[in-house]
Amino acid sequence: MQSHTHDLQFTGAEVRKRFVSWADGEADREWLCLELIQRHAPGIAPRPLRRESEDGHPVVIMERLPGDPLGGTALTSAQTASLGRTLRSLYDIPAEAVTAAGIAERRHGPSTLPGALGGWLSEGRDLSPCRDAALVADSVDAAREWLSRADGMPIPRLTGLGISDLNPANIMWDGRACRLVDFEDGGLTDPAYDLADHVEHLAGRLAGVFDPDALSVAVGLSADDRERMHAYRPLWAAFWLVMLLPGNGGFSRNPSGTTEAQANHFLKLIS
Known part of the structure; x- marks a missing residue:
């Protein structure tokens, strides 16, 4: 594999x-x-x-963990509750312990992703391979404009450890509990930021694996952090939009029309 x-x-x-x-x-x-x-x-x-x-x-x-990877269908209420408890245990590992262990901020963390994403969105690209090039161009312009606004995102609160990549295939379910694999990009994080990443992950979102509201409640996010999570979601939707542009691997790996669907999803999030 x-x-x-x-x-x-x-x-x-x-x-x-x-x-x-x-x-x-x-x-x-x-x-x-x-x-x-x-x-x-x-x-x-x-x-x-x-x-x-x-x-x-x-x-x-x-x-080697017991169970099978999730993915392909929506989580059951039991799976959502278990995943929430697992993520809460991860986020409760204090920032002081994370940094003392020599672990830096997660890959594509809140201090680095906005700048990197701005650069990617500014790159000139040939959008003609897209099914609806005009829609994709409009969404890229909208993402660039949204990202440029100073009030577009919350101030990060780096309080615990995050996994970074919550592709549903990285969640092992044994019928009772969810456990996590693949920490190669993990690190210090903001739980609201991480959960926005998780619910916007293309592999999970297209299959309807995560219910964003139910998962945020299961994790135990406060009302304020749930609002912050919602505010971060367009950032990750724009990230996946870029990954699905012609010239990037996501464009060739996914069916025709996926880029347009992501463009519409991003525009809906910021509307």
Whole structure:
């Protein structure tokens, strides 16, 4: 089983995660996050077992979790409640412990994503391969304008640990509990920001996996943080819009019309 950053090997009770390179620090983040979770919230993620090097590639060996990955259909109420408890346990790992463990802000965190996204949105692109190039161009312009407004997003509150990538395939369900895998991009985060990322993840949103309101309540977000989560959602919708533009991998991997659907979704969020 392979991805662009790593490949996985399942051997009995263990999973070997072999990373493509050392360059982006994914193996270090994975290991440090799993160690920290084991100390503060054991049972919600794989137990880290050992680290190795294989043919010059970093390898993290971890416990193999029971259950099957979620995805494809909406979560049941029991799954939503369990996922909420799991995420709450993750977010309750205090920022002081995260930084003391040598873990920095999550990848595409609130201090870096807006600037990076502004640059991506400003790149000149040929939109002619799109089914509705005019709609996509209008949505890109709207995203650029929304991002430029100083009041477009809340001030981040970096209070705990986040997973960063909540593709439903990274949620293991054994019939009773949800556990999380894939912490290579994890780090210090704002729970409202993270949940906005999770509910806007393309793999989950297109399949209707997450109910944003139900999940935010299950996590225990305050009314203020639920408002902040809603305010962050256009940022992540714009991120996926960019990922689905011609020239990016998401455009070729998804069916024709997905970019237009994402454009409409973004415009609806900011309307």
